[in-house]
Amino acid sequence: xxxxxxxxxxxxxxxxxxxxxxxxxxxxxxxxxxxxxxxxxxxxxxxxxxxxxxxxxxxxxxxxxxxxxxxxxxxxxxxxxxxxxxxxxxxxxxxxxxxxxxxxxxxxxxxxxxxxxxxxxxxxxxxxxxxxxxxxxxxxxxxxxxxxxxxxxxxxxxxxxxxxxxxxxxxxxxxxxxxxxxxxxxxxxxxxxxxxxxxxxxxxxxxxxxxxxxxxxxxxxxxxxxxxxxxxxxxxxxxxxxxxxxxxxxxxxxxxxxxxx
Amino acid sequence: xxxxxxxxxxxxxxxxxxxxxxxxxxxxxxxxxxxxxxxxxxxxxxxxxxxxxxxxxxxxxxxxxxxxxxxxxxxxxxxxxxxxxxxxxxxxxxxxxxxxxxxxxxxxxxxxxxxxxxxxxxxxxxxxxxxxxxxxxxxxxxxxxxxxxxxxxxxxxxxxxxxxxxxxxxxxxxxxxxxxxxxxxxxxxxxxxxxxxxxxxxxxxxxxxxxxxxxxxxxxxxxxxxxxxxxxxxxxxxxxxxxxxxxxxxxxxxxxxxxxxxxxxxxxxxxxxxxxxxxxxxxxxxxxxxxxxxxxxxxxxxxxxxxxxxxxxxxxxxxxxxxxxxxxxxxxxxxxxxxxxxxxxxxxxxxxxxxxxxxxxxxxxxxxxxxxxxxxxxxxxxxxxxxxxxxxxxxxx
Numbered sequence: 001x002x003x004x005x006x007x008x009x010x011x012x013x014x015x016x017x018x019x020x021x022x023x024x025x026x027x028x029x030x031x032x033x034x035x036x037x038x039x040x041x042x043x044x045x046x047x048x049x050x051x052x053x054x055x056x057x058x059x060x061x062x063x064x065x066x067x068x069x070x071x072x073x074x075x076x077x078x079x080x081x082x083x084x085x086x087x088x089x090x091x092x093x094x095x096x097x098x099x100x101x102x103x104x105x106x107x108x109x110x111x112x113x114x115x116x117x118x119x120x121x122x123x124x125x126x127x128x129x130x131x132x133x134x135x136x137x138x139x140x141x142x143x144x145x146x147x148x149x150x151x152x153x154x155x156x157x158x159x160x161x162x163x164x165x166x167x168x169x170x171x172x173x174x175x176x177x178x179x180x181x182x183x184x185x186x187x188x189x190x191x192x193x194x195x196x197x198x199x200x201x202x203x204x205x206x207x208x209x210x211x212x213x214x215x216x217x218x219x220x221x222x223x224x225x226x227x228x229x230x231x232x233x234x235x236x237x238x239x240x241x242x243x244x245x246x247x248x249x250x251x252x253x254x255x256x257x258x259x260x261x
Numbered sequence: 262x263x264x265x266x267x268x269x270x271x272x273x274x275x276x277x278x279x280x281x282x283x284x285x286x287x288x289x290x291x292x293x294x295x296x297x298x299x300x301x302x303x304x305x306x307x308x309x310x311x312x313x314x315x316x317x318x319x320x321x322x323x324x325x326x327x328x329x330x331x332x333x334x335x336x337x338x339x340x341x342x343x344x345x346x347x348x349x350x351x352x353x354x355x356x357x358x359x360x361x362x363x364x365x366x367x368x369x370x371x372x373x374x375x376x377x378x379x380x381x382x383x384x385x386x387x388x389x390x391x392x393x394x395x396x397x398x399x400x401x402x403x404x405x406x407x408x409x410x411x412x413x414x415x416x417x418x419x420x421x422x423x424x425x426x427x428x429x430x431x432x433x434x435x436x437x438x439x440x441x442x443x444x445x446x447x448x449x450x451x452x453x454x455x456x457x458x459x460x461x462x463x464x465x466x467x468x469x470x471x472x473x474x475x476x477x478x479x480x481x482x483x484x485x486x487x488x489x490x491x492x493x494x495x496x497x498x499x500x501x502x503x504x505x506x507x508x509x510x511x512x513x514x515x516x517x518x519x520x521x522x523x524x525x526x527x528x529x530x531x532x533x534x535x536x537x538x539x540x541x542x543x544x545x546x547x548x549x550x551x552x553x554x555x556x557x558x559x560x561x562x563x564x565x566x567x568x569x570x571x572x573x574x575x576x577x578x579x580x581x582x583x584x585x586x587x588x589x590x591x592x593x594x595x596x597x598x599x600x601x602x603x604x605x606x607x608x609x610x611x612x613x614x615x616x617x618x619x620x621x622x623x624x625x626x627x628x629x630x631x632x633x634x635x636x637x638x639x640x641x642x643x644x645x646x647x648x649x650x651x652x653x654x655x656x657x658x
Contacts, residue, residue: 090520090524090526091523091529094523099524102521106521108514108518108521109517110517111510111513111514115510119510119514126528130511131506132277133507134277135507179526
């Protein structure tokens with residue numbers, strides 16, 4: 001696929017060299033409505049980026065494009081400096097090391113916390129392999145580590161359905177980590193959380209960002225301030241502003257979009 | 262029970278034997294297998310009593326029970342795809358019937374020259390249609406092992422091809438159910454055609470021998486009944502192995518939140534294809550054992566209504582519990598045998614009413630209700646989790 005400037009993926013790959021995620025001129029339209037309009041963005045390895053924007057700015061569509069759920073009409077989506085994500089499906093992209101957390105916490109409710117993590121663990125995901133899969137000592141240790149990290153050790157054998165909303169969010173983050181991804185896409189991790197939980201989630205994400213690239217979509221400005229990272233503002237499917245939270249929040253265009261014209 | 266499983270997993274090194282052993286020897290499996298075995302042996306022994314005895318079970322009853330056991334295997338196969346993977350197949354009767362036809366073809370060939378027309382090779386209906394020679398797809402069916410192979414291969418191949426297209430195109434939910442209905446309906450129409458070479462409207466019947474033994478003899482009837490019981494036991498163990506493996510966890514994950522499973526990197530379509538094909542094969546075996554015990558197979562077995570009835574057995578017995586499917590198939594069919602004789606005109610109303618009541622008041626079926634009454638805390642947690650997961654729908658935001 002070539003983008004609108006006629007740059008081939010090969011040439012784009014050179015520009016994308018050394019990036020974790022590279023979006024260039026990505027356009028997605030649904031029945032004529034442009035959910036993404038020539039969106040471009042680069043995430044460096046080890047970087048944590050917060051993405052903010054009003055409703056309908058294209059945040060979720062962007063996640064869909066990166067994880068293979070939606071194919072872009074135009075533009076390049078490259079992972080790890082050169083892998084063209086538009087040519088792969090969800091399962092393949094997940095196996096490459098891109099993990100996604102949904103806006104609404106989505107865990108397997110009729111499985112225990114432990115089983116949820118087992119399923120998320122990095123492993124051979126083919127049907128044949130899982131039919132004969134056995135849980136070894138290394139897997140146990142990893143799960144215990146994750147339970148510790150997400151503060152769910154006491155809930156290990158509880159069904160996921162019986163967790164509180166915040167605990168489900170953490171379990172989902174734990175499942176993301178169990179996949180051992182290189183890039184985490186986290187959609188509104190603090191939605192519906194109490195203030196205390198929100199603050200703890202920020203700490204947890206900062207801890208994770210030490211060893212992973214993370215993209216966080218969030219509405220909650222206090223939470224974004226807690227994260228203290230570079231911020232990208234989306235509006236009508238493209239990037240409106242980029243910089244520190246203070247920089248973007250003093251940007252006239254951003255104020256106009258957020259406060260109405 | 263689940264707690265005990267995770268405990269053993271935690272404390273032992275990985276061993277396949279422990280997986281197989283627990284599928285065979287945990288409390289549920291032992292109860293189910295023990296019940297099947299005890300009932301089967303009891304029926305056969307009671308059949309041996311002199312006819313004057315009050316406890317004598319007549320041979321026709323043995324075959325009737327054998328038929329129920331075949332239905333139980335069929336219910337098991339539906340529960341595997343529906344209860345564990347959320348694939349609501351309303352076309353499983355087609356796989357059952359295909360297995361039945363494969364067995365029927367073998368039994369037709371066993372008749373030899375003893376048909377009404379006395380033709381040395383051709384079955385009666387072909388002579389009647391003035392056919393000159395056996396169609397190519399009837400070749401080999403006089404050979405028992407080949408026929409038994411086709412009992413699993415024919416339904417398995419259909420399920421594989423059907424599933425390949427349906428699951429890859431991500432057809433799910435009610436749309437999938439509708440096309441499974443269309444599939445079995447189309448097959449019914451096809452098998453009604455005389456030109457198809459499967460006996461058309463009348464199907465295959467007038468069977469005489471099975472592997473050279475007289476089908477009407479008490480001995481063969483008892484053996485067929487015992488084989489049905491053994492198939493049910495083996496089918497149960499097979500399903501139990503699948504559902505207690507990590508794959509079983511993936512299947513439940515797919516049932517509860519399909520797109521979450523996809524974003525975790527699981528190729529949902531291959532998992533569905535695997536269980537769907539396995540389940541179709543199991544249904545085929547059930548059909549093959551059913552045919553010699555009822556003495557006929559005709560296109561009526563492909564009727565969409567029959568496939569819907571199977572789902573009702575499973576829902577009634579307890580979807581998502583393997584033994585629930587067995588209980589459901591047995592209870593409904595025993596009730597059916599009684600009601601269709603005692604009150605033939607109200608049977609369908611009774612069945613319909615039962616389904617409504619179960620859906621409204623016993624969402625987890627008979628075994629779920631029994632489990633709840635006993636007060637199994639784990640069971641009720643699991644139930645509420647499932648209901649919530651269903652209410653939540655997909656994983657998409």
